[in-house]
Amino acid sequence: MKRSVAPVFWLLFGAGGMLAALTGPALVVITGLAAPTGIGLSPDFMSFARALSFVHNPFGKVILFGIIVLFFWHGAERIFLTLRDMHAGGRLTLMWICYGTAGVLTFVTVAALTMIGV
Amino acid sequence: MNGPRSYLRRTDTLWWARRTYLAYTLREATGIAVAGYAFILLAGLISLANGERAYDVWLNFLKSPWSLALHLLFLIAMVVHVWTWFKIMPKTMPRLVIGRRIVTQNEITAAGIVVAVAAFIVILLVAECVQP
Numbered sequence: 001m002k003r004s005v006a007p008v009f010w011l012l013f014g015a016g017g018m019l020a021a022l023t024g025p026a027l028v029v030i031t032g033l034a035a036p037t038g039i040g041l042s043p044d045f046m047s048f049a050r051a052l053s054f055v056h057n058p059f060g061k062v063i064l065f066g067i068i069v070l071f072f073w074h075g076a077e078r079i080f081l082t083l084r085d086m087h088a089g090g091r092l093t094l095m096w097i098c099y100g101t102a103g104v105l106t107f108v109t110v111a112a113l114t115m116i117g118v
Numbered sequence: 119m120n121g122p123r124s125y126l127r128r129t130d131t132l133w134w135a136r137r138t139y140l141a142y143t144l145r146e147a148t149g150i151a152v153a154g155y156a157f158i159l160l161a162g163l164i165s166l167a168n169g170e171r172a173y174d175v176w177l178n179f180l181k182s183p184w185s186l187a188l189h190l191l192f193l194i195a196m197v198v199h200v201w202t203w204f205k206i207m208p209k210t211m212p213r214l215v216i217g218r219r220i221v222t223q224n225e226i227t228a229a230g231i232v233v234a235v236a237a238f239i240v241i242l243l244v245a246e247c248v249q250p
Contacts, residue, residue: 016152017199017203018203020152020196021203021204021230021234022233022234022237023237023241024155024196025193025197025200025238026237026241026242026245027241028155028189028192028193028196029193030242030245031158031159031162031180032158032180032186032188032189032192032193033190033193034245035180036177036181036185036186037181037186040246041245041246041249042249044249044250045245045249045250046180047250048166048173048174050250051166051173052166055163064159064163067156067159068156068159068160068163071152071153071156072153072156072157074149074152075149075152075153075156078146078148078150078152079146079149079150081146085134085146086131086134087131102153105156105157105160108160108164109163112160112163112164112166112167113163115167116163116166116167
């Protein structure tokens, strides 16, 4: 029997979904609402120097990598399954579009983290 | 008389936009928001890699009304995601037995939401503590 690759994507979907359920609302409030407006948090919360030292830290790198990449793979699997339900295209085409985009963005995330360095 | 009548699938391509499927479509749409938020973070990371001037452009974008409205939308989607995620979780996992008693699906959902609310509070408190 040919092995299916579906469990791999399913696992990434599950990991990203759980991470988004536990951290997503708080992260959106912090980086998207509180820090930019300065309401509840210092307006310098995400200043250049602080962001840079956060990414220089190995823990910061792992956190950012995990959040960005798993969120992408979670979204990719969801969008793929939904487009399948909508009969928007063939299985392979949709797989290439959804997983391909997530794959490229994973690569870009690694590249950006590497460029910033230690 | 009774010739071959092959099965014709309904050609309703907008079924997901119908009211009956509203809950389904809303739940699935949260995936767009989760990926969209990751995209904003990645944009910030790329601009950070390109130096202070590029990073300031990203920070200024975050301050724009467009971004604030977008993040408000993201927040609503994230809350829908939390709700539906833990609503579905008990259906995707093996039956949970604690002390010879089967834990009901509603209890698992409730526990998940409690953990999510606790995580929300803890992360915000950590952010408060580490601010300059």
